[in-house]
Amino acid sequence: MTFTPIEIISSAVLLLFLTILIAPLLRGRQRLLINASFTMASAASLLGLIGGVWVVAGGLTSRIILPVGLPDLPFHLRVDPLAGFFITVISLLSFFVSLYSIGYVKGYIGRRPVTSLAVFYCLFLSGMLMVVLADDALFFLISWEVMAAASYFLVMFEDERIENRRAALLYLVVAHVGAIAILLSFGIMAGLTTGFESFSGYTFDAMRQAEVPLKWSTAAFLLALFGFAAKAGVVPLHVWLPEAHPVAPSNVSALMSGVMLKTAIYGIVRVSFDLLGTFPWWCGAIVLILGLISAVMGVLYALMQHDLKRLLAYHSVENIGIILIGIGLSMVFVSFNMPLLAALGLIAGLYHTMNHAVFKGLLFMGAGAVLHATNERNMEEMGGLIHRMPWTAALFLIGCVSISALPPFNGFVSEWLTFQAFLLSPALPSPLLKLLIPMGAALLALTGALAAACFVKAFGVTFLGQWRGHNMPRVHEADWFMRFGMILGALSCLLLGILPALFIDWMDIIPQQLIGTKTGASSGAYGWLWLTPVARERASYSGMIVFGGILLVVVAAYIILHVKPGTIRRVPVWDCGFGKLNPRMQYNATSFSMPIRRIFGFLFNIRERVQLTPRAIHKAFPKRLYYYLRVRDRFWSWLYKPIVEFSLFLSRYAGRLQQGRIQAYLIYSFITIIVLLVFSR
Amino acid sequence: MNIYKFTIECLQVTIVLETAPAFTLSLELPIASTADVIVLVALFAIARFFTALAGMDIGTAFGGMGSSREMTIASLAEPAMLMAIFTVSLASKSTSLSQMVHVIYSGHSILRPSLAFALFAFILIALAETGRIPVDNPATHLELTMIHEAMILEYSGRHLALIEWANMMKLFLFVMLGAAAFAPWGIAETGDPGAISMAFLFMMMKLSIVGAVLVLIETGLAKMRIFRLTEFLGSAFLLATLGMLSFFILE
Numbered sequence: 008m009t010f011t012p013i014e015i016i017s018s019a020v021l022l023l024f025l026t027i028l029i030a031p032l033l034r035g036r037q038r039l040l041i042n043a044s045f046t047m048a049s050a051a052s053l054l055g056l057i058g059g060v061w062v063v064a065g066g067l068t069s070r071i072i073l074p075v076g077l078p079d080l081p082f083h084l085r086v087d088p089l090a091g092f093f094i095t096v097i098s099l100l101s102f103f104v105s106l107y108s109i110g111y112v113k114g115y116i117g118r119r120p121v122t123s124l125a126v127f128y129c130l131f132l133s134g135m136l137m138v139v140l141a142d143d144a145l146f147f148l149i150s151w152e153v154m155a156a157a158s159y160f161l162v163m164f165e166d167e168r169i170e171n172r173r174a175a176l177l178y179l180v181v182a183h184v185g186a187i188a189i190l191l192s193f194g195i196m197a198g199l200t201t202g203f204e205s206f207s208g209y210t211f212d213a214m215r216q217a218e219v220p221l222k223w224s225t226a227a228f229l230l231a232l233f234g235f236a237a238k239a240g241v242v243p244l245h246v247w248l249p250e251a252h253p254v255a256p257s258n259v260s261a262l263m264s265g266v267m268l269k270t271a272i273y274g275i276v277r278v279s280f281d282l283l284g285t286f287p288w289w290c291g292a293i294v295l296i297l298g299l300i301s302a303v304m305g306v307l308y309a310l311m312q313h314d315l316k317r318l319l320a321y322h323s324v325e326n327i328g329i330i331l332i333g334i335g336l337s338m339v340f341v342s343f344n345m346p347l348l349a350a351l352g353l354i355a356g357l358y359h360t361m362n363h364a365v366f367k368g369l370l371f372m373g374a375g376a377v378l379h380a381t382n383e384r385n386m387e388e389m390g391g392l393i394h395r396m397p398w399t400a401a402l403f404l405i406g407c408v409s410i411s412a413l414p415p416f417n418g419f420v421s422e423w424l425t426f427q428a429f430l431l432s433p434a435l436p437s438p439l440l441k442l443l444i445p446m447g448a449a450l451l452a453l454t455g456a457l458a459a460a461c462f463v464k465a466f467g468v469t470f471l472g473q474w475r476g477h478n479m480p481r482v483h484e485a486d487w488f489m490r491f492g493m494i495l496g497a498l499s500c501l502l503l504g505i506l507p508a509l510f511i512d513w514m515d516i517i518p519q520q521l522i523g524t525k526t527g528a529s530s531g532a533y534g535w536l537w538l539t540p541v542a543r544e545r546a547s548y549s550g551m552i553v554f555g556g557i558l559l560v561v562v563a564a565y566i567i568l569h570v571k572p573g574t575i576r577r578v579p580v581w582d583c584g585f586g587k588l589n590p591r592m593q594y595n596a597t598s599f600s601m602p603i604r605r606i607f608g609f610l611f612n613i614r615e616r617v618q619l620t621p622r623a624i625h626k627a628f629p630k631r632l633y634y635y636l637r638v639r640d641r642f643w644s645w646l647y648k649p650i651v652e653f654s655l656f657l658s659r660y661a662g663r664l665q666q667g668r669i670q671a672y673l674i675y676s677f678i679t680i681i682v683l684l685v686f687s688r
Numbered sequence: 689m690n691i692y693k694f695t696i697e698c699l700q701v702t703i704v705l706e707t708a709p710a711f712t713l714s715l716e717l718p719i720a721s722t723a724d725v726i727v728l729v730a731l732f733a734i735a736r737f738f739t740a741l742a743g744m745d746i747g748t749a750f751g752g753m754g755s756s757r758e759m760t761i762a763s764l765a766e767p768a769m770l771m772a773i774f775t776v777s778l779a780s781k782s783t784s785l786s787q788m789v790h791v792i793y794s795g796h797s798i799l800r801p802s803l804a805f806a807l808f809a810f811i812l813i814a815l816a817e818t819g820r821i822p823v824d825n826p827a828t829h830l831e832l833t834m835i836h837e838a839m840i841l842e843y844s845g846r847h848l849a850l851i852e853w854a855n856m857m858k859l860f861l862f863v864m865l866g867a868a869a870f871a872p873w874g875i876a877e878t879g880d881p882g883a884i885s886m887a888f889l890f891m892m893m894k895l896s897i898v899g900a901v902l903v904l905i906e907t908g909l910a911k912m913r914i915f916r917l918t919e920f921l922g923s924a925f926l927l928a929t930l931g932m933l934s935f936f937i938l939e
Contacts, residue, residue: 391747413734414727426726426770426783433778433936442936445774449767449925456766459737460759467744467755546783548724553731568846580748580842583831594744594752602760606918 013069013086015058016094016140022051023133027126034122041112044125048132049105055098055136062091066516070142077145079206085142088516089281093139093273096361099499100265100368101132107372107492108258110485114379115256124164124256131157131262138270143210144193148186151270155182158267161259162251174250181247185237189274192230196282199223214282224283228290231278239271241331242301243642245324249308252323253316253384257375260316264323265368269360272330279338280353280521291338292440298331299447302454307610310461310603311638313596314384315374318465319367322410325454326363329425330356332451336428336444341522343435350518350526351540352428354511359421361510362503366409366418369496373403376485376493377469386468386596388476395482398490400470405497407466409504411459415554417503420538422455423548427540457603464599473590505550508535597636604638612639725773725783728865729766732817732858736762739851743839750831754838757914761823761835764921765816768809771928775806776869778935785868793872801938805931807870812924814862816917819855820902822909823917826855833911860895867894 026047033040061067070085086094108128115121134154141147159182162175193209200217201208208214219227233244240248252260275294279286305324312318333356340349376399377392378384393400409416429448433441485493503510512535515525526540539547569575582588604613618633619626664675736758743755777783779802780791792803816823824835834841840851868875874890876883912920 408734408737411733411737412730413737414730419730423724423726423730430774430777430783438936442933445771445778445932446929448774449771449929452767452770453763456733456759456763459733460763463737463740463744463755463759467741467752471741471745472747472752544782544784544787546724546726548727553727564850568850580746581750582748588748590747592749593747594749594756599752599756602756602914603763605915606760606764 011069012058012061012065012067012091013071013084013140015054015061016086016136017071017084019051019054019058019098020133020136020140022047022054023129023136026051026129027133030122030125030129034120037116037121038113040125041116041121042109044129045105045108045112048108048129049102051129051132052098052102052105055094056102058086059091059093059095059098060513062086063088063095063514063516066520067091077206080143080145080209082146083142083210083212084140084146085211086140088514088520089273089276090139092357092361092514092517093269094136096269096364097132097135097139097266099361100364100496101135101262103368103492103495103499104258104261104265104372105492106495107261107375107489110488110490110492111258111372111375111379112256113486119165123160124259127157127160127164128259131161131259131267135266135270139273142212144190144197145206145209147211148190148193151186151189154267154270155179155186158255158259158263161263162255164256164259165254168254170250171254174247174254178247178251181237181244185234185244188230188234188237190234192227192234192278195219195223195227195230211277211282215284219283221285221287224285225287225290228279228283228286229293232275232290232294235271235274235278236297238274239268239327239331240301240324241297241327242304242324243646245301245305246640246643246647248324249312249317249320252320253314257316257371257378260320261368261371261375264320264371265364268323268327269364272327272334272356272360275331276334276353276357276521279334280341286338286342288339288342288437288440291335291340291342293335294331294338295335295444295447298328298333298335299450301325301328302332303328303450303457304610306454306457306461307603307607308640310457310464310600311611313386315377315386315389315465315469316371316384318386318461319370319374322370322458322461323363323367325458326359326367326410329422329451329454330359330363332356332447333359333421333425333428336425336432337522339432339435339440339444340428343437345434346522346524347526347541348428348431348434349522350515350524351424351431353518353522354514354526355421355424355428357514357517358424358503358507358511359418362409362417362421362500365496365499365503366406366416369493369500370403370406370410372489372493372496373399373406376489377403379485379489380482381480383476383480386465389469390472390475390590390593391470392474392482393470396470396484399485399493400466402490402493402497403470404466405500407462409500411462412455413459415501415504415550415557417500417507420504420507420548420550422451424538424540425451427546431541460600460603464596468594468596468599472593475590475593475595501554505554506535507548507550508538511538610641612641612644613637614639725777725785725788726770728785729769729773733762733766735854735858739836739839746842748842750834750838750841754835754841757835758839761816761917761921764918765813765924768921768925768928769813769817771925771932772806772809772813773869775802775928775931775935778932779803779939789868789872789875792869793875800935802931802935803870805927805934807866809924809927809931810866810870812920812927814866815905816921816924818859818862820859821906822912823920825911828911835914863895863898864891867891867898 026044030040030044033043066088068087073082076082112121112124131154134150134157137150138147138154141150159175159179162178163171165171196214196219197208199219200213237244252263255263302325305321305328309318309321309325312321333352337349337352337356340352380396381389383389409418412418412422426448429445432444435441519525536551537547537549614637616635619629620631622628622630740755740759743751777788779800780788782788819826819836828834829837843851874887876887
């Protein structure tokens with residue numbers, strides 16, 4: 008009996024549904040429940056991974072039509088290389104995270120029942136897979152809602168805290184505003200395909216074949232972009248993200264940041280390149296500009312955070328921005344009919360999608376291990392954890408290096424590809440774009456450097472130095488399941504970084520199908536060692552040689568310096584003769600980011616207050632110092648507060664309709680009927 | 689306590705290994721295609737990243753202060769650095785260093801306005817990145833003005849020697865990068881020993897010229913306040929951008 012990839016992927020979804028059914032039966036035995044359900048989730052992810060890799064490698068397209076759904080519109084399922092790629096990304100990370108969860112979720116035993124966590128976790132995974140599998144608007148939106156609802160309940164998991172409930176509500180509101188925009192976008196495309204009479208226009212196949220007039224396709228694109236941007240957390244629609252991601256359990260945060268945001272990227276690519284196909288050049292420019300703004304603002308806001316998980320959440324905004332930069336560049340190149348460069352931009356965006364999933368998942372798993380061990384999310388209270396948690400520290404460090412776009416890890420490869428795409432933009436015929444797009448490269452460089460600063464801060468404050476809190480809790484290293492999940496994440500960071508040519512060769516079929524050209528970044532006579540987009544004279548990168556060089560010198564220097572024991576003498580650190588240094592005097596997260604806060608302060612809403620209680624001798628020797636700092640997102644007061652106030656204002660007036668008297672309501676229905684009779688025939 | 693101390697030297701030495709052969713003397717070395725300029729900038733960044741972590745590892749205010757300032761300056765310098773390099777790579781249509789040098793070396797016009805702007809920007813950035821006056825004073829140990837020295841304050845002995853060596857190598861590499869990109873005269877186009885030894889002589893000459901200029905700069909200027917650096921690096925960025933604009937407009 009032979010299987011097709013789509014059957015394997017569908018069986019992964021079925022396995023997840025089975026887990027959802029089994030989990031409540033085991034609720035009496037929590038430990039067994041955790042073991043069983045997360046093992047099944049990781050098995051399902053492995054199935055999805057096999058299917059996804061197979062689809063992309065073979066360049067296959069296959070479809071299934073399920074006999075359920077609306078009378079005229081059964082559920083259509085389809086995988087093509089683009090879908091296969093996103094299935095691979097989702098399954099890869101969910102495989103790591105499911106293994107990690109077996110250890111992580113046990114931390115809740117004795118504190119609260121985890122049945123709902125297991126159920127909604129599996130529902131969330133299956134929702135993400137179904138979004139990518141969907142091939143008609145109805146099934147897509149149903150899966151989209153399943154994913155949103157499941158993640159809502161996961162954010163609400165620890166619902167006794169008011170911040171969790173607030174975050175979940177905000178998340179739900181933004182998700183639904185986005186979903187409405189996506190629905191409208193599909194409506195436009197379907198309506199122009201078949202008119203508004205039948206459902207058949209709602210399949211993606213019909214939309215692909217339709218000839219949509221340019222102004223309508225632009226409208227559809229902008230609506231879809233709005234909807235997906237709300238889900239992806241693109242600035243200025245990002246406010247829900249740093250609220251919702253940190254309060255969810257850490258394994259769920261890893262999935263939400265690592266892969267849930269990517270379904271929105273999938274949506275943007277699917278709608279723009281596949282369903283619409285044609286769009287004016289400024290659509291790509293909008294995506295590019297949104298990407299640049301998100302990248303810079305995301306990393307700057309991240310620098311201001313002192314909650315480890317919130318910091319990581321803001322970095323998701325940044326990385327979504329970097330992905331959108333690649334995709335936006337690709338769209339610009341497509342509209343000027345330069346397929347090779349478009350393919351390069353698309354590959355850069357998609358490769359960063361994969362990379363971000365892996366390293367952000369790793370970092371959230373590390374943050375979860377820290378949270379699990381110390382019960383603390385505030386970095387200002389941490390420090391010196393590398394001594395108690397060497398494994399977690401080393402693995403977290405790999406994540407930090409990767410996300411800071413440093414070679415030889417994976418983050419660098421995708422940023423390098425994006426830079427190459429930027430540098431090719433002078434080939435564009437429009438002089439304005441020629442001048443402006445290279446500026447974007449400078450912003451990307453700024454983002455990368457600020458990200459490195461931010462992760463020096465995150466790693467340095469959390470793991471290095473000394474414990475800053477009052478008394479150090481009994482910190483323990485993560486257990487083997489958690490460690491294993493993180494090790495796999497770190498390994499993939501390294502492999503994606505040193506063997507990019509292999510992976511890009513594998514996914515080169517996607518631009519082939521969407522744009523019509525391969526990048527050929529790795530093909531040709533140069534082999535798997537060299538990544539050479541466009542031409543070897545133009546640029547080349549060999550992660551393997553860089554990695555080898557670094558490894559060689561590190562080993563050599565280590566041998567020279569450390570092979571003879573006792574050559575390192577430790578003495579007290581320099582304290583200017585003060586003599587009473589304590590761990591509270593170390594630089595902390597707030598002080599680390601102070602110069603950047605001052606330089607880029609105009610972008611934030613900062614309130615800073617210092618109060619000195621002077622001593623009698625002289626005011627230069629204060630008795631007590633009180634320091635208060637609040638950094639807020641400006642977008643909240645610029646954009647969201649007016650909307651909230653306006654809707655409150657409207658609802659106050661609309662509330663007057665509610666009289667509570669039956670006569671008034673009868674009059675309303677009577678008027679409505681009259682109006683309908685007059686105006687609609 | 690200082691678990692990360694050993695990584696720094698290694699990484700700084702790495703830079704040396706990765707990049708030194710690629711562009712100082714000859715265009716035709718086997719390792720040259722690894723040394724894309726963007727990779728080069730990233731290798732400097734990785735050394736800085738680990739040095740800053742080592743500063744955080746000490747667990748005193750000085751280390752953290754140095755790391756924080758270093759990373760701030762770096763994040764302002766990096767965009768300007770890449771803009772300057774991009775201007776050169778626009779002119780040479782490549783980011784591969786040996787290819788860039790090759791195109792500029794064999795180019796007909798030497799006086800390109802874009803390259804002049806980029807060179808000026810590059811000088812400012814090189815001063816910032818290598819921690820020379822007016823950005824940072826490598827000779828100071830006054831607590832409140834240290835930047836790079838604050839991060840490595842707790843090192844001594846062989847470790848300190850390696851770090852100092854790596855710092856000097858960084859300065860050397862920046863000079864050679866500038867010389868290769870903006871004044872590649874005398875560089876060996878083939879790999880034969882005669883050409884390389886000639887190139888070596890040219891290199892010594894260029895190094896001594898740059899050394900003299902550096903002395904002039906360091907004696908003539910005072911160290912800046914740290915928050916004036918935004919203007920300094922901002923003007924570097926502006927110059928690099930002007931270089932790029934003049935490339936599009938004039939060339």
